[in-house]
Amino acid sequence: MRSIISILLLAFIAWGIVTVIGEIPFGTEKSRVGGHYVDQGREETGASNIVTSVVLNYRGFDTLGEVTVLFVAAIGLGAALATRRKKEKREIEPASLVLYTGCRFLFPLILLFGGYIFIHGHLTPGGGFQGGAIVASAFILVYLGCRGRRISETVSKTIESLGGLVFVVVGLVGLAVGGHYFLLNFLPKGELNTLFSAGIIPILYIAIGFKVGSELAGVIDHLMEESE
Amino acid sequence: MNVLPLFVAIPLGAAFLTPILSKAGNRISAVLGLCANGFIMGLSIWIIQYSKDTIVYFAGGWQPIAGIPIGIAMVMDGLTVVMLLIINVVGFFAMLYSLNYMTRYTETGKYYTLFLLMMGGLNGVVLSGDLFNLFVFLEITAIASYSLVAFGVEAEELEASFKYQVLGGTASAMILLGIAVFYQLTGTLNLADASRVIEGIGLNPAVIFVGILFLVGFSLKAALMPFHAWLPDAHPSAPAPISAMLSGVVIKVLGVYTLIRMFFNIFGIGRMSFVLIVFLILGTLSMVAGAFLALSQKDFKRLLAYSSISQIGYVIFAFGLGTPLGFLGGLFHLINHASFKSLLFLNSGAVVYRTDNRDMEKMGGFSQRMPVTGTTSLMGSLSIGGIPPLGGFWSKLVIVIAAVESHHFILAGIAVLTSIITLAYYLKVQKMTFFGKLSDLYKGVKEVPVLMCVSMVTLAILSLGLGVLLLPQLRNIILDPAVNVIAGGLDYAKMVLGG
Numbered sequence: 001m002r003s004i005i006s007i008l009l010l011a012f013i014a015w016g017i018v019t020v021i022g023e024i025p026f027g028t029e030k031s032r033v034g035g036h037y038v039d040q041g042r043e044e045t046g047a048s049n050i051v052t053s054v055v056l057n058y059r060g061f062d063t064l065g066e067v068t069v070l071f072v073a074a075i076g077l078g079a080a081l082a083t084r085r086k087k088e089k090r091e092i093e094p095a096s097l098v099l100y101t102g103c104r105f106l107f108p109l110i111l112l113f114g115g116y117i118f119i120h121g122h123l124t125p126g127g128g129f130q131g132g133a134i135v136a137s138a139f140i141l142v143y144l145g146c147r148g149r150r151i152s153e154t155v156s157k158t159i160e161s162l163g164g165l166v167f168v169v170v171g172l173v174g175l176a177v178g179g180h181y182f183l184l185n186f187l188p189k190g191e192l193n194t195l196f197s198a199g200i201i202p203i204l205y206i207a208i209g210f211k212v213g214s215e216l217a218g219v220i221d222h223l224m225e226e227s228e
Numbered sequence: 229m230n231v232l233p234l235f236v237a238i239p240l241g242a243a244f245l246t247p248i249l250s251k252a253g254n255r256i257s258a259v260l261g262l263c264a265n266g267f268i269m270g271l272s273i274w275i276i277q278y279s280k281d282t283i284v285y286f287a288g289g290w291q292p293i294a295g296i297p298i299g300i301a302m303v304m305d306g307l308t309v310v311m312l313l314i315i316n317v318v319g320f321f322a323m324l325y326s327l328n329y330m331t332r333y334t335e336t337g338k339y340y341t342l343f344l345l346m347m348g349g350l351n352g353v354v355l356s357g358d359l360f361n362l363f364v365f366l367e368i369t370a371i372a373s374y375s376l377v378a379f380g381v382e383a384e385e386l387e388a389s390f391k392y393q394v395l396g397g398t399a400s401a402m403i404l405l406g407i408a409v410f411y412q413l414t415g416t417l418n419l420a421d422a423s424r425v426i427e428g429i430g431l432n433p434a435v436i437f438v439g440i441l442f443l444v445g446f447s448l449k450a451a452l453m454p455f456h457a458w459l460p461d462a463h464p465s466a467p468a469p470i471s472a473m474l475s476g477v478v479i480k481v482l483g484v485y486t487l488i489r490m491f492f493n494i495f496g497i498g499r500m501s502f503v504l505i506v507f508l509i510l511g512t513l514s515m516v517a518g519a520f521l522a523l524s525q526k527d528f529k530r531l532l533a534y535s536s537i538s539q540i541g542y543v544i545f546a547f548g549l550g551t552p553l554g555f556l557g558g559l560f561h562l563i564n565h566a567s568f569k570s571l572l573f574l575n576s577g578a579v580v581y582r583t584d585n586r587d588m589e590k591m592g593g594f595s596q597r598m599p600v601t602g603t604t605s606l607m608g609s610l611s612i613g614g615i616p617p618l619g620g621f622w623s624k625l626v627i628v629i630a631a632v633e634s635h636h637f638i639l640a641g642i643a644v645l646t647s648i649i650t651l652a653y654y655l656k657v658q659k660m661t662f663f664g665k666l667s668d669l670y671k672g673v674k675e676v677p678v679l680m681c682v683s684m685v686t687l688a689i690l691s692l693g694l695g696v697l698l699l700p701q702l703r704n705i706i707l708d709p710a711v712n713v714i715a716g717g718l719d720y721a722k723m724v725l726g727g
Contacts, residue, residue: 013405016437020409023434032415032425033298061233061287061300065352065364068240072345072368075247076375079338080386157247164244168237174288175230175237181289182233 046189047122047198055127056201060183064167067208071164074215081222095145103145110138118209122198128205132212139217143224151221156214163211170200170207231271232285232302235312235355236365238264239348243341250337258327261340265320265347272309272316279309279709282723284357295725297418303357303724306709310559311354311485313706314566318476318687319347322469325574325683328676329469329581339379339467346372346473350481357724359407359417366403366482370396370449373478377466388461395458399448406441409434420724423494427718431499439500442490450483452544453514456537460521463536464529464586468577471529475536476570480562484543493713493720497550507548512639514541519649523656528576528586531657532569538650539565539612542643546627547714549634555714556707557626564619564694568608571687575605578676578684579661588657593666597673600681602662604688609658611691613651619694626698 029035037054045053055063094100117124118131142149174184183200190197242264246257282305286292290299304312323343330336345368352365374396378389411417413434414425426435444455451459463474491503518538525531543565546558578601579594580586595602611618614625624647631640666673675681697707713720 016409016434016441019437020412020434023432024412030412030415032296032421034415036293036296036298057288058290058299059361062358062361062364064236064240065361065368068243068345068348068368069364069371071244072342072371072375075338075341075345076371076378079335079342079375080378080381080389082335082338082381154251161244161247165241165248168241168244171233172237172241175233179289180230181287182237182285183288185288 042192045185045198045201046192047201048193049122049124049127051125052122052127052201052205053198056122056204057185060171060204063204063208064171064183067164067167067211070212070215071160074160074219077219077222081225093147095147099145103141107138107142110141111135114138114209114213118205119202120195121205121209122201123193123195128208129212131205131209133216135209135213136216136220139213140220143220151217153218153221156218156221159214160211160218163207163214166207167204167211170203174200230285231275232283232304232355233287234271235268235316235351236348238268239344239351243344243348246337246341246344250340254336254340257337257340258330261344262320262323262327264344265316265323268347268351269316269320272312275304275312276309276705278304279306279705281305284724292725295421296416297358297421297725300361301357301418301420301724302355303420304355305713305720305723306711307485307489307559307713308354310563310706310710311481312351314563315347315350315354315477315481317690318566318570319350319473321683321687322472322476322570322574325472325577325680326467326469328679329577330467332581333379333467339376342372342376342379343470343473346376346478350477353481354485357419359410359419359422361417362419362486363400363403363407366449366486367400369478369482370400373462373466373470373474376470377462377474379467379470380465385465388458388465392458392462395448395455399445399455402441402445402448406438406445409441410438413438419489419494420721423496423718423721424725426495427721435495436500439491439495439503443487443503443506446483446487446490447510448483450479450487450540450544451514451537452483452510452540453517453537454510456514456518459537460530460533463533463573464527468529468573468580471532471577472570472573475533475573476566479536479540480543480566484540484547484562487544488547488714492547492717496718498717504548504550507544508636508639509548511541511543511545511548512642514538515545515646516541516642519646519653523649523653525653526587526589528579528588528591528657528661529573530586531588531653532572532576535612535650535653536565536569538646539569542624542627542646545639545643546630549630549636551630551634552711552715553626553630553633555711557623557630559707559710559714560626560697561620561623563697564611564623564691567687567694568611568620568691571608571684571691572605572612574680574684574687575601575608578680581676581680582673583670588660590667590669591661592664593662594670594673595662596666597670598662598675600675600684604684605662606658607688608691609654613654614647615651617695619691619697622695622698 041053045057047053114134117126121127171183185199187199250257285302349368356362414422448455522534611620
């Protein structure tokens, strides 16, 4: 019975997708707004990466929401695992010398690379989310290589919260100055294709980079403790 | 209207602050949360004066180019005003109640963070004029409520939360698929703009496919009858103030509001008239089955959860009638239900707070020891049972009149009978819990602390007196503008984008 229902449901969704593809004209411009972003995006936002200009400027309000979704998930995980902590420490087998040394060598380089990705989010492909994920991967490496090392929960929570707070505060400053618009790009746009351009975009992306990095590292930390 | 983004920014900002401040003590996060909620409650009352207008606000200052919105729009019309009032008033009193109630739990700093995030998400959903933006805020609310349901981290709570996540995740996946197809079809995410594009496309199979995906997805969020399986586990498992928020506000915003907005204002109910029939069927089914299931419950909070399914059934049934009087009844019942169901969940929380027990068979006679809880729960029970002249009576009356007026005589009869069953099981609650003989085990039970009492008394006054919303002066500024938005249907696009 259950499998029949599942098959029927799948068939319905498959029918729907096939129908939809049939209805959508092929080869024409589908988006009503895409053309504007491509033609005017650089000029209006000052960011030479058009994806960034959409993510953080035209649709910055969505990104505030997305940053919050990740924050909710991290806090929720912390709350759900809260009482399961406080287990006695198990003896941890140290990693081999090669792995240990390799991790110590790579850790700062990965951090540097992650930082580069989010600081240059408005110029090159990448941005806060990607850079943050790279930063977090450096911490996974430490967890694997230098076992027994832990990031401080207080520090990661503080960075995470400050990152979110910067986003909201920058948005509110936009509301307070100029045209009274939340998340208004109120800073000078600067010269296209230089590091100091695109107004509030780099500030937001740096905040997101720190936030996502510490958030994912915190999530890994929670789950690692759980598995021990 | 520069205040619109504050409804989202204040709770989110406060939520980001709480983890830092909670290092200095959880009490500070609680006070901060209360201040933030109090502030947005004040705002939501202040904006009632604009309820007749449609106010559009473009985040980031991106004005439409040649009539096509390029940024994200926030839209506030009569319907939004009513929803904002429900969210923020119930939210404030649930928060006030938490200050005393949550002393039972550890890690309360995280609780206030999650609560504030949920508030921001709820306000975002009703204010958003952009489909994807609406989805983002819907996810914030949903994920925050999954973790709040699991907050006690007992096996039962984790299981309920898991079930809620699986079904909530299914709903979100369907909605997201719908949004993807919708965007491909219309080329825009702005609701008003999309509504115009769909008018040009007409009713092709792809639009119907999106409609069905949204119908199933949002019905799952609203816990209408065949999609209700998660609710009776999830709502009772959460801490009481969260149960009050989930039943009183969250299912209405994520389910009922979104269904109404999408089908009446965006797709146009004239074009998708099958939706009205679906509303009538699902509404009647939820109304009747929810009431019968509630009748046999022994667990206080579980009974309330089934009752929520039944009452949401009334609301959807009223909208399914498709007449302005039906819309009025549906909205009015929505407001009433928010007040008395959150009150009753807070009452159940008060009992749990003092006795650590949800099984009504072991209770009895609590009215002697807990007069405030007993009296307020009696008021809530009578109001939800439809005793005149309390609030619940008037909204059910309007719904029944609307059903008779549109010649659904049998359904009107069913609605009246269900109302009698509702009264029956609430009298059962009263008899088993608050009247009768006090068992020796609970001789030492005392009234709950003052903040919990204040919340309960205020909500009780609301559920007693909400009938006044039908008075012409108040109806004119609160209910009528919202009804006009729904009855206006596709005029939404014109109101938002002009022209």
